Amino acid sequence: MIKETNLHSYSLLDPDMIIHAVESLNYISDGRILALNSYENRVYQVGIEDKAPIIAKFYRAGRWTDDMIREEHAFMLELANVEIPVVAPIAIENETLFKYEEYRFSIYPRFGGYAPELDNPDHLLQLGKILAQIHNIGETNPFKNRRSINVEDFAIKPIQYLLENNFIPDYLKIAYSTLCEDLIIRIKYCYEQTGNYKTLRLHGDCHQGNILVRDEKFYIVDFDDSRSGPAIQDIWMFLSGDRNYMTLGLNDFMEGYNEFRNFEARELYLIEALRTMRLIHYSAWLAQRWSDPAFPIAFPFFNSQNYWEDQILSLREQASLMEEPALVWKHY
Structure with a gap:
């Protein structure tokens, strides 16, 4: 945290x-x-x-x-x-x-470029190739100083911070805290379903904004949030939409990834758990930075009643998604 x-x-x-x-x-x-x-x-x-x-x-x-x-x-x-x-x-x-x-x-x-198109199968395939190579190197040695992606840092402590520092409106506190208790149980269950996984050095925050495309080549930038964790952490943020759409994207990504590295399919159980933790952690990050004058200007939507009502709705949706079977993909 x-x-x-x-x-x-x-x-x-x-x-x-x-x-x-x-x-x-x-x-x-x-x-x-x-x-x-x-x-x-x-x-x-x-x-x-x-x-x-x-x-x-x-x-x-x-x-x-x-x-x-x-x-x-x-x-x-x-x-x-x-x-x-x-x-x-x-x-x-x-x-x-x-x-x-x-x-x-x-x-x-200085390095310019444009963001990849996540609805473009070829872009996902190319991203898969690069991330697999990063993970191959990431597996060779552990981090000694940087922390791992874990439930404590990305869910339990952020929830405690938000509640203890009165960011949640009074009329939503019970609903939020009760929901979060349930989410922690579901997140831990997803980890149990996954079982033991390989812990790698990761990018850690691998989303569209941290990829640059230039001259039809892809480049990864900004490892500031680099941590140890499962390979799926660097993959799930490329997958969004309904289940069918995510499956199509996963197939395209894995076609490239498995050219260089075998992906452990059981890690797919973690996708919605990791997405849930990111939602929680993001709110706590904004809360912890709220006294920085740049943040209220850049994030005016935060810390309003509408924000927290929407958060509860999003987290309830995540609770349901964690109940669904893990995604599957066509092996190549």
Whole structure:
């Protein structure tokens, strides 16, 4: 679970500070800065004289330790070194995590592209090939510092935080807490149905927004939420819609995936459990960041009566979906 922090020092991260940080690495900035879409961290495109711009990522205080960040970077570089298409951080004298004043930051090459089309069978097939190769490398060594995807961090603690900090409206508290108690039971049952699974180093937040397509090639970006867990965590977010539509997408994805790696079908029991945990965790993440001035501006829909009513409806639907049989796919 993300620790709450009141260290909203991003207000001090002005253009001069950003440029000075980048220039501390012996770059010469041309003074152009473009803020990119990021809320957990702060990410900027910084112009460099006579060279392509670079991307500077400034890390939120109190979230990851230095060792956790370096472990994420090492995983990305390990993937890049065997030509798996990820956008890895730039290393300078074997270091990827830098400090300037109170800020920790990393730099990346600028890399443009467009999001994949998840209703395009060929796009899903290509994603399957890449994720299988990532998982093959992810299996070779464990994370030593980064945590796993688990029920405690992604469901139990987030629920406790929301209830104890009075984010749930009074008239919905009983309904929410009772529903969540039932959801935890169902989530744990899904894990029991799955049984033992291989724990891998994962991307962890592998959705459409973290994939770039350029020149008909696919690239994976932003391993900030990288954790250990089952392979299906990096797959289920590509699957949505009704059962038939998800099955079609799964078939396309697995056609590519199984060219490089055998998928353990029993992990399919976890899809709706993981989706449920993500819904819960997302609400708690917004709640924990609500005192950051950027969040009420970026997420004005949060913490309203309508939001929590809709959440309860969505979670009730998830309770029903966890009762359904796991998806199946056509083996190749």
